Structures are given as structure tokens and as C-alpha cells.
Amino acid sequence: MQQNHRHVSVLGPALATLRRSANLSQVEVAERSGCARTTVISAEAGRGTASAYLALALELEHEIGGRSLPPGATLSERLAALRARRGTSRRDLARQADVSPTTLASMEGGSLGHLAAVERVGIALGASLRLVPRGASPGFWTNAAASSAHEAWTTPPDLLARIYPLLPEGRFCLDPCSPTADKRRAPVRAMLHYTAEDDGLSLPWRGRTVWLNPPYGRGIGSWTTKARIEVSAGNVGAVLGLFPARPDTRWWTDVAGHADVLMLRGRLKFGNSMAPAPFPSALSIWGGDDTLRLGLQQAFQDAWYINRPAG
Known part of the structure; x- marks a missing residue:
């Protein structure tokens, strides 16, 4: 819808x-x-x-x-x-x-x-x-706010495989941080992909569900703020984000303060890497309905689910 x-x-x-x-x-x-x-x-x-x-x-x-x-x-x-x-x-x-x-x-x-x-x-x-x-x-x-693709960690396919069955048509409406606009090569199934050249941070987001795995550099807080604002404005139904679990950072407030969070068990293997990441990861959900949130809890039963603050 x-x-x-x-x-x-x-x-x-x-x-x-x-x-x-x-x-x-x-x-x-x-x-x-x-x-x-x-x-x-x-x-x-x-x-x-x-x-x-x-x-x-x-x-x-x-x-x-x-x-x-x-x-x-x-x-x-x-x-x-x-x-x-x-x-x-x-x-x-x-x-x-x-x-x-x-x-x-x-x-x-x-x-x-x-x-x-x-x-x-x-x-x-x-x-x-x-x-x-x-x-x-x-x-x-020319826009100095363009995102930096070289800092991105490609989303693990096995993690996405747990999420796709919960989505209409088995795909997201938008991936604003894609390494490619080519649907055949994009790691995330979505109707639309923005790349670093498009600067998805400065563009409006629309759709029922958005996938967000942003560059893990110093600008990560701009992406969490963007997700919160787009959902609060009613432009997006839900944003699902994959982030390093860093509750000691300032940008984490936009995550834990406004979204449900799943603290994922173990360390993820990103892209084609054979070694796990040197940091734990979290899956966040801004917006979304009870069906989506319950589905995520069932899909990631080994994760620690933290509900967003009331109000």
C-alpha cells in the first residue's frame, strides 16, 4: 500500500x-x-x-x-x-x-x-x-553533503532473507544508500535505489518501507536523523536500519530514543568477508505497525528486542 x-x-x-x-x-x-x-x-x-x-x-x-x-x-x-x-x-x-x-x-x-x-x-x-x-x-x-560509499558495509544477504517475507511483494520501496542503481547487482531488493551520486541524504524519501544501511563514518548521525524525520512527517511508513551497536555515541539517541531496536547476537559478516565485523550490530525500526514489529521479533528470536520509549 x-x-x-x-x-x-x-x-x-x-x-x-x-x-x-x-x-x-x-x-x-x-x-x-x-x-x-x-x-x-x-x-x-x-x-x-x-x-x-x-x-x-x-x-x-x-x-x-x-x-x-x-x-x-x-x-x-x-x-x-x-x-x-x-x-x-x-x-x-x-x-x-x-x-x-x-x-x-x-x-x-x-x-x-x-x-x-x-x-x-x-x-x-x-x-x-x-x-x-x-x-x-x-x-x-555539486553538493558537499553527498554520502561516501567507500565507508559502507554491504548488507549481509542472510539478514535480509529474514526480512523480505515480512514486506509487501518481498522487497523494500527504497534503498537510499545502495552501492549501485542496477537492480540486478544491488545487494538489497528494492523498487528504487539511490547511490552516493544521487545523495540520498538530501532527497525526499517515500514509500511504505525503506532499508537503511548507511556509510559507517562520521556522518552516520545525519542518516539516523533523516530516518526519524521522514517517518515523523508521514512520508515513510517504516525505516529499517542496520547500524553498529554504539550506545555510547551521540547519534544513538536518534536510534534508541525514537525506534525499536534489536541488538543482534554475535558479529555479522558483511559483503564477501570471511571474517566477522569488529563490532556488534543492531537492527532498528522507526515507525511500522504491530504486524511488522511482531514479525521482526519472530524472525530474530535470538536478538534482544528493546521497545522504543513510550510517547
């Missing part, structure tokens, strides 16, 4: 900010682009058609861009190319974006439709859609 969350437009307010920075009124922009003032009002509220929005943005020397969007002549082509790169089917993407497969097919075919639908598809693809100056180079998207 898809998470129900109210869509909040990013592109709409960005257009209003851009217009004001150019010292133009809504009437002036409407006259320049040959549309009604009501069209400008709708666009700045994140409503109306994407084509009208693009025309207004063009009048202000901007266009819709995104960090992960491949090159292309139109936004439709770029969205279709990103879906292909992600290896995501139209059916899966439509479900994640809460649009119909027909709407998505039309969007990729050149008829973008409603701006709100385009924004939801962008979020589901991790495209981080926003207004950028016309012809902005890829360097425009």
Missing part, C-alpha cells in the same frame, strides 16, 4: 521567489508570457499544468532541472531516461508517485500534465526537481 501524504510543492514557491527577485508583478509576468494572471497564481501555488509553469519559468530565464536528471531535449525525455537508469518499471514508479500508469506514460511521451504529478514523479525518482538558470551545467548541482 502506498503511503498517503499531502503533496507540498517546491517548484511553485520557487517561481514566486524568482519573480519577486526580478521585481516583477504577477500581472507583468502574465503579460510577458501571454497568459492570464490566474495562470501565474496557480503556478506559484504548485497547481495547474507543467507546460504553463515551464512557459512562465522560461520567461524568467529559468527551467526545471535536477541533480540526477540525464541530458535530454525535454523534461519528459529526461524523466524517462532517469527511470530507465534506475531500472524501475512504469508500474512501480506510478505506484510510488501516486499517479496512474497512463498518466506516467503520457508524461514520458511529451504530455507532462499537471505540475503536481510531475513533482511527485520527480520525488519518487530522486530527481530533486527545482528551478535552475537555463543551460545550467552539471557542476551547478
Whole structure:
């Protein structure tokens, strides 16, 4: 089941900010682009058609861009190319974006439709859609917050094998810390994979269940905070995270203070390593329903289960 969350437009307010920075009124922009003032009002509220929005943005020397969007002549082509790169089917993407497969097919075919639908598809693809100056180079998207894949510990397959039967369709909706976007090589079964290049830490998360095995470096606390916030905001139904069991660290508060925790027995063997990790591990659950939590307790009966604090 898809998470129900109210869509909040990013592109709409960005257009209003851009217009004001150019010292133009809504009437002036409407006259320049040959549309009604009501069209400008709708666009700045994140409503109306994407084509009208693009025309207004063009009048202000901007266009819709995104960090992960491949090159292309139109936004439709770029969205279709990103879906292909992600290896995501139209059916899966439509479900994640809460649009119909027909709407998505039309969007990729050149008829973008409603701006709100385009924004939801962008979020589901991790495209981080926003207004950028016309012809902005890829360097425009440089972001110092990008995650570091070299610190990652690949999730043990036997641990995931205990979790998949508890998930709808036997897979997660999102893995925001994947070493690859190729579903055939990704260690975690998910509808969508973000890599270090995508910077899953800065992108919105959506879906019923998210798997989180982040880089085990100094930035790990940013990931636990992200998980807590996305669940609290209702964007994600549940985040299951795999972390080093380090209750003496500051970031652990985001884990033990807001999530159920399973202290796993023994030391895990990550990736293809023949030797166990030099640290104990914990499985955390932000959000989720009683069925999922009970299922995890039964799947990991050898673990020490710690319930999240009440309230």
C-alpha cells in the first residue's frame, strides 16, 4: 500500500521567489508570457499544468532541472531516461508517485500534465526537481553533503532473507544508500535505489518501507536523523536500519530514543568477508505497525528486542 501524504510543492514557491527577485508583478509576468494572471497564481501555488509553469519559468530565464536528471531535449525525455537508469518499471514508479500508469506514460511521451504529478514523479525518482538558470551545467548541482560509499558495509544477504517475507511483494520501496542503481547487482531488493551520486541524504524519501544501511563514518548521525524525520512527517511508513551497536555515541539517541531496536547476537559478516565485523550490530525500526514489529521479533528470536520509549 502506498503511503498517503499531502503533496507540498517546491517548484511553485520557487517561481514566486524568482519573480519577486526580478521585481516583477504577477500581472507583468502574465503579460510577458501571454497568459492570464490566474495562470501565474496557480503556478506559484504548485497547481495547474507543467507546460504553463515551464512557459512562465522560461520567461524568467529559468527551467526545471535536477541533480540526477540525464541530458535530454525535454523534461519528459529526461524523466524517462532517469527511470530507465534506475531500472524501475512504469508500474512501480506510478505506484510510488501516486499517479496512474497512463498518466506516467503520457508524461514520458511529451504530455507532462499537471505540475503536481510531475513533482511527485520527480520525488519518487530522486530527481530533486527545482528551478535552475537555463543551460545550467552539471557542476551547478555539486553538493558537499553527498554520502561516501567507500565507508559502507554491504548488507549481509542472510539478514535480509529474514526480512523480505515480512514486506509487501518481498522487497523494500527504497534503498537510499545502495552501492549501485542496477537492480540486478544491488545487494538489497528494492523498487528504487539511490547511490552516493544521487545523495540520498538530501532527497525526499517515500514509500511504505525503506532499508537503511548507511556509510559507517562520521556522518552516520545525519542518516539516523533523516530516518526519524521522514517517518515523523508521514512520508515513510517504516525505516529499517542496520547500524553498529554504539550506545555510547551521540547519534544513538536518534536510534534508541525514537525506534525499536534489536541488538543482534554475535558479529555479522558483511559483503564477501570471511571474517566477522569488529563490532556488534543492531537492527532498528522507526515507525511500522504491530504486524511488522511482531514479525521482526519472530524472525530474530535470538536478538534482544528493546521497545522504543513510550510517547
